[in-house]
Amino acid sequence: MENPDVLIIGGGITGLAAAWWLARGDLSVEVWEAGERPGGKIKSTRQDGYLTERAASMVLNFRPEVAELVREAGLEPAKTARLPAAEARRYLLHNSSLKALPMRMAAMMVSPLWSLRGKLRLLAEPFIFSGGRADETVSEFITRRLGREVLEKAIEPFIAGTLAADPDMASAAAALPRLTALEQRYGSLAAGVAANRILRRRTACTTDTFSFRGGMGTLVENLARTPGITVRTGHSADELARCQDGWLVAATTPQGRKTLFARHVIVATPAPAAAALVAQADNELAELLRGIRYATVAVVHAGLSRGAVGHTLDGTGFLAPRRESAILTGNLWMSTMFPDRAPVGKVLLTSYLGGARAPQVADWNDERLADEAILALRPLLDINADPEMVRVDRHREALPMYHGAYQARMDGIAARLKQHTGLHLEANYRGGVSVRDRLARGHAVANQILEAQPWPSAERKQRTTPENSSGVIAQPRVA
Ligand SMILES: Cc1cc2nc3c(=O)[nH]c(=O)nc-3n(C[C@H](O)[C@H](O)[C@H](O)COP(=O)(O)OP(=O)(O)OC[C@H]3O[C@@H](n4cnc5c(N)ncnc54)[C@H](O)[C@@H]3O)c2cc1C
Incomplete structure (x- = not known):
C-alpha cells in the first residue's frame, strides 16, 4: 500500500x-x-415512504466554489430546489400562536409582531456608533445595534434554532460573522446591507437553497x-x-x-x-x-395525513423563542419545501429539541422526545390525529455552541x-x-x-x- x-x-x-x-x-x-x-x-433515511434527514436537510448557498463543487461533482441533475412557495413564509411562535415573520423592513414596520418602540429602535440603527468590545456576545451585539426586541423575537430563536446555542453566551463574531463584518466595514448594518445588495448584483453566484433527490x-x-x-x-x-x-x-x-x-x-x-x-x-x-462545548439536539420526524393538519403549512416552518418554548427550538415543514419527502396526501414535520436551551433532552428516551414534540405541535398546527410515522434522531455532539x-x-x-x-x-x-x-x-x-x-x-x-x-x-x- x-x-x-x-x-x-x-x-x-x-x-x-x-x-x-x-x-x-x-x-x-x-x-x-x-x-x-x-x-x-x-444521513438521509427512507421510512414508510417518508425521507428524513438526521442533520442537515438543505444547503443555502451563495458561494461560487460551492456551486462549482455541485456542478463539477455531477450533482446538478440530482439537485432539488426548495419550492418557491415555501420561501414566502417563515413563522415565529408568538403569544402561543404562529405569526408570519416579516422578511423586509417595510413589512416589519407594519407587523403586529413588533411594538412601536421596537420599530423606532430598529430605525435608529444607522445612527448608532460602531464598535463593541472584542468577543461581544450575540445578545450584546444585537441589543447594541438593533435593540432588545429584535434580539428576543428574531435573533434568539435563530441562534437557538440554527446553532443550538444561547445568544447570551455565544460570540457574535463566530455566530454572526457576516453581521459583525458589516458593522466593521460599513459602520452600520443598514449601510452594509445596502452596499452588499449592490455588490451582490455584480457577482455571478445568486442565492440558491436546495437539497438532492434522495x-x-x-x-x-x-x-x-x-x-x-x-x-x-x-x-x-x-x-x-x-x-x-x-x-x-x-x-x-x-x-x-x-x-x-x-x-x-x-x-x-x-x-x-x-x-x-x-x-x-x-x-x-x-x-x-x-x-x-457542544449542544445536544434531538430531531423528531412526524409523518401525518394532510387532512390531520389544519394549518396551511404555507412556508418553511417556524422558530420558537425561549420565552415561548422551553424545549422545542423549531419545526420545519419538510414536505412543503421538498415534496418528495412524504407520500402523496401526507406531510412530514421535523422538530428540533434541546440545544443550550434544554440540555436535559440528552437523557430522554425516544418516546418522551416524540411525545413532547407532538404535544407542542398539536395546538400550533391544529393537528387532530396521531402521526402515522415517527422517527427520532439524536446527536450528543450536535453543534459547537461558539x-x-x-x-x-x-x-x-x-x-x-x-x-x-x-x-x-x-x-x-x-x-x-x-x-x-x-x-x-x-x-x-x-x-x-x-x-x-x-x-x-x-x-x-x-x-x-x-x-x-x-x-x-x-x-x-x-x-
Ligand atoms: C440537527 C441538525 C440539523 C442541521 N441542519 C442543517 C441544515 O439544514 N443545513 C446546513 O447547512 N447545516 C445543517 N446542520 C449542520 C451540519 O449538518 C453540520 O455542521 C455538518 O454536517 C458537520 O460536518 P463535519 O464534517 O464538520 O462533522 P461530522 O459530521 O461530525 O463528521 C465528523 C466525522 O469524524 C468522525 N470521527 C470522529 N472521531 C474520529 C476518529 N478518531 N477517527 C476517524 N474518524 C473520526 C466521525 O465519525 C464523523 O463521521 C445541521 C446539524 C444538525 C446537528
Missing part, C-alpha cells in the same frame, strides 16, 4: 469536501472514518465515491505523531492496528476527538480544543497550527456549521495544501492504493 499525499481523519461533510477538492487537484487522498459509513452527522445523503455518498479518494470506514484514528517531513497516524481498524505516513493530515473530527488526537503533539492546542471568547480561541488554534507544518484542523467548530461553509472551508484547506509545496505532477499521478481491505468503499483513481 502506498502512502497517500493527504490523510483525512473524519469522513463527515468537512472531510469529504476537502478530499474532493484535493482529488481535483490531482493529489491522492485517503479518508479514515471511525463509523460504518461516510457522511458523519448527515436527500443530503446523495451529496456525501457522491463525494465519497469520487475517483482519487479512498474512504476507509471503521478506521478510528487514535495516534498522531510528528515525524520528518510529515505525520504518522495510527488507527484501530477491522483488520487490526494500522499506521500510515502522510505529509499532510487534516483532522476533520469534532473538537473533543481532535483534542485527543493532537494532545501528544501539542497539549496547548488540545486544551484549546477541549474548551469547545460560547465564550470564541474568536480568541480560534486565533489561539490558528497560532498553534503555525508550529505544525502539514497538520490541519477543519470541522464545524471553525468557520461555520452550515454545509455551505463546510464545503467552502474544504476548498480553502485543500488550496492551502496544494499551494504548500511543489507537488510534482508525475508524483501525483503515480500514486495508487491497491490494497482492497474491507471497509474500503471507494477505489482510488488510477491515472
Whole structure:
C-alpha cells in the first residue's frame, strides 16, 4: 500500500469536501472514518415512504466554489430546489400562536409582531456608533445595534434554532460573522446591507437553497465515491505523531492496528476527538480544543395525513423563542419545501429539541422526545390525529455552541497550527456549521495544501492504493 499525499481523519461533510477538492487537484487522498459509513452527522433515511434527514436537510448557498463543487461533482441533475412557495413564509411562535415573520423592513414596520418602540429602535440603527468590545456576545451585539426586541423575537430563536446555542453566551463574531463584518466595514448594518445588495448584483453566484433527490445523503455518498479518494470506514484514528517531513497516524481498524505516513493530515473530527488526537503533539492546542462545548439536539420526524393538519403549512416552518418554548427550538415543514419527502396526501414535520436551551433532552428516551414534540405541535398546527410515522434522531455532539471568547480561541488554534507544518484542523467548530461553509472551508484547506509545496505532477499521478481491505468503499483513481 502506498502512502497517500493527504490523510483525512473524519469522513463527515468537512472531510469529504476537502478530499474532493484535493482529488481535483490531482493529489491522492485517503479518508479514515471511525463509523460504518461516510457522511458523519448527515444521513438521509427512507421510512414508510417518508425521507428524513438526521442533520442537515438543505444547503443555502451563495458561494461560487460551492456551486462549482455541485456542478463539477455531477450533482446538478440530482439537485432539488426548495419550492418557491415555501420561501414566502417563515413563522415565529408568538403569544402561543404562529405569526408570519416579516422578511423586509417595510413589512416589519407594519407587523403586529413588533411594538412601536421596537420599530423606532430598529430605525435608529444607522445612527448608532460602531464598535463593541472584542468577543461581544450575540445578545450584546444585537441589543447594541438593533435593540432588545429584535434580539428576543428574531435573533434568539435563530441562534437557538440554527446553532443550538444561547445568544447570551455565544460570540457574535463566530455566530454572526457576516453581521459583525458589516458593522466593521460599513459602520452600520443598514449601510452594509445596502452596499452588499449592490455588490451582490455584480457577482455571478445568486442565492440558491436546495437539497438532492434522495436527500443530503446523495451529496456525501457522491463525494465519497469520487475517483482519487479512498474512504476507509471503521478506521478510528487514535495516534498522531510528528515525524520528518510529515505525520504518522495510527488507527484501530477491522483488520487490526494500522499506521500510515502522510505529509499532510487534516483532522476533520469534532473538537473533543481532535483534542485527543493532537494532545501528544501539542497539549496547548488540545486544551484549546477541549474548551469547545457542544449542544445536544434531538430531531423528531412526524409523518401525518394532510387532512390531520389544519394549518396551511404555507412556508418553511417556524422558530420558537425561549420565552415561548422551553424545549422545542423549531419545526420545519419538510414536505412543503421538498415534496418528495412524504407520500402523496401526507406531510412530514421535523422538530428540533434541546440545544443550550434544554440540555436535559440528552437523557430522554425516544418516546418522551416524540411525545413532547407532538404535544407542542398539536395546538400550533391544529393537528387532530396521531402521526402515522415517527422517527427520532439524536446527536450528543450536535453543534459547537461558539460560547465564550470564541474568536480568541480560534486565533489561539490558528497560532498553534503555525508550529505544525502539514497538520490541519477543519470541522464545524471553525468557520461555520452550515454545509455551505463546510464545503467552502474544504476548498480553502485543500488550496492551502496544494499551494504548500511543489507537488510534482508525475508524483501525483503515480500514486495508487491497491490494497482492497474491507471497509474500503471507494477505489482510488488510477491515472
Ligand atoms: C440537527 C441538525 C440539523 C442541521 N441542519 C442543517 C441544515 O439544514 N443545513 C446546513 O447547512 N447545516 C445543517 N446542520 C449542520 C451540519 O449538518 C453540520 O455542521 C455538518 O454536517 C458537520 O460536518 P463535519 O464534517 O464538520 O462533522 P461530522 O459530521 O461530525 O463528521 C465528523 C466525522 O469524524 C468522525 N470521527 C470522529 N472521531 C474520529 C476518529 N478518531 N477517527 C476517524 N474518524 C473520526 C466521525 O465519525 C464523523 O463521521 C445541521 C446539524 C444538525 C446537528
